[in-house]
Amino acid sequence: MTGPVEPSLRAQAVALLDAGHQPASVAAQVGASRTTVYRWWASVRAQRARAGKPEPPPIALSDRQLRILRLRAKGLSGPEIAAKEEIATGTVAHHERVIITRLGAANITNAVHRAWEEGLLRKRPRPQVLPPRHGDRAGYLRHVKAGEEACFACRVGNSRYEVERRAARKAASAAVAPDRPPVGPTPQLAPAGPPQARTAPKETRP
Incomplete structure (x- = not known):
């Protein structure tokens, strides 16, 4: 767009x-080129950042679209991306x-540059890996x-766990039946003697 830019036109863009309109449609509505709209938008965003005003919500892309964008940033072509993602070229x-x-x-190359500016292609921090535990039951x-021999600290921790x-x-079983009488020694019965033979009663003669 040539000539002086009217403030109202820039404010409209x-x-x-x-409101969520894309720069290409905004350029067509206000009668300016997309390059001019990009320059306006970058200037306004810089002014807002200096003034501490909140930015619009971040650009939402799906996981697959982010993967395609990262592969494009690595220099892969459309067919190569299709083969890697196992999808059709279309x-x-x-x-x-x-x-x-x-x-x-304006195109996918410009989209890669825009993604770098928006922070969409920055590496995510790796999750912190905690060291393995030692000296307790888990270790x-x-x-x-x-399938390896336990260290001394882990053996001691496991023994402590078993004792506890x-x-x-033992404490739980004692709490369940506290009034149970103590069990004494089992009384021993006298040993039985040899079985006695039964004798028929004597007949008395008159």
Whole structure:
């Protein structure tokens, strides 16, 4: 767009961008080039950042679209991306059109540059890996699962766990039946003698 830019025209374009319109459609509505709209939008965003005003919500892309964008940033072509993602080449082209529209870019190369500016292609921090536990029951079981001999600290921790577990079971059983009389020694019965032979009663003669 040549000539001086009217402030009202720039304000109209910024209002449309804030409402969610894409730069290509905004450029067609206000009669300016997309390059001019991009320059307006970058200037307004910089002013808002200096003033501490909140930015519009981030650009939403699906996981597959982000993967396609990262592969494009690595220099892969459409057929190569289709083979890597195991999808059709037309599907890759469709996702790239969506990416270009949502990023307000002119083409997929410009979309990659826009994605870098928006922070969409930055590496995510790796999750912190905690060191393996030692000196307790969990460490002992980890040794057993790995099929290796447990260290001294884990053996001591496992023995402590077993002692505490037996004590807890004993206390729980005592709490269930506290009034049960103590069980004394079993009385011993006298040994039975040899069986006596039965004798028939004597007949008395008259």
